Amino acid sequence: MDRQIRVMVVDDHPMWREAVTRDLTEAGLDVVATAGDGEEAVRRARAVRPEVLVLDLNLPRLPGVEVCRQVVAQDPAVRVLVLSASGEHADVLEAVKSGATGYLVKSAGREELLDAVRRTAEGDPVFTPGLAGLVLGEFRRLAAEPPAATAAPQLTARETEVLRLVAKGLSYRQIAERLVLSHRTVQNHVQNTLGKLQLHNRVELVRYAIEQGLE
Known part of the structure; x- marks a missing residue:
């Protein structure tokens, strides 16, 4: 159940x-x-x-x-x-x-x-x-438009690595397998990244990653 x-x-x-x-x-x-x-x-x-x-x-x-x-x-x-x-x-x-x-x-x-x-x-x-x-x-099209000038938040190397895989469309489970991490650890990295970037959900995260050229 x-x-x-x-x-x-x-x-x-x-x-x-x-x-x-x-x-x-x-x-x-x-x-x-x-x-x-x-x-x-x-x-x-x-x-x-x-x-x-x-x-x-x-x-x-x-x-x-x-x-x-x-x-x-x-x-x-x-x-x-x-x-x-x-x-x-x-x-x-x-x-x-x-x-x-x-x-x-x-x-x-x-x-x-x-x-x-x-x-x-x-x-x-x-x-x-x-x-x-x-x-x-559509996100790629929007990413091609000139971005507003903002200071980029500092992500750790692991957070950036997870973000890159999120942008490729991998599920949390697939990311966990690829990076040899637990499902919960991947979720924690994503939540930390959302907090740092002041984003609300994974769709916004994908858009951000594409805008930053992290695909």
């Missing part, structure tokens, strides 16, 4: 919302709340503080990207996995810019969804195949 990952499910279609909730619950995850519109989602997320928010983009009363922006602003520790019917590139990039750490299309199977939620809880960026390259490509 899984560690009790606290999950909140947001979707305006009751049948879909109930089906996702049932799948997650049966797999041993803890669905602490659900919501059917954007305003309700922001309110409930503030009250229950989920680890992972499974979020549809097409919501009444407040769009999904705005829900994502507000929820992450009020609790930077929350990780947002978008689960959307749209695979449109503009929607994906907008979701990531608003703070989502993953994006899955609704055609994904049950096991794919469960794996995505678990990996999102661990801090991995999770994208439907084909979309990860799009996001990395």
Whole structure:
């Protein structure tokens, strides 16, 4: 049985919302709340503080990207996995810019969804195949723009090494195996790096690494 990952499910279609909730619950995850519109989602997320928010983009009363922006602003520790019917590139990039750490299309199977939620809880960026390259490509494009002049924080050699592997898209487990470290040690290095760089999640970390030419 899984560690009790606290999950909140947001979707305006009751049948879909109930089906996702049932799948997650049966797999041993803890669905602490659900919501059917954007305003309700922001309110409930503030009250229950989920680890992972499974979020549809097409919501009444407040769009999904705005829900994502507000929820992450009020609790930077929350990780947002978008689960959307749209695979449109503009929607994906907008979701990531608003703070989502993953994006899955609704055609994904049950096991794919469960794996995505678990990996999102661990801090991995999770994208439907084909979309990860799009996001990395956008980060590279942004990195080509002139950066604002800021003093670079001092990272240790090990933190820089871990950051380089994060930018290559490796999971924490893969990084741990490559560097012969424990999974927990890799997570600690990433958390320290996030703190030094004043970043909130792994997606922002990948973008920073690319901007610094650490790929």
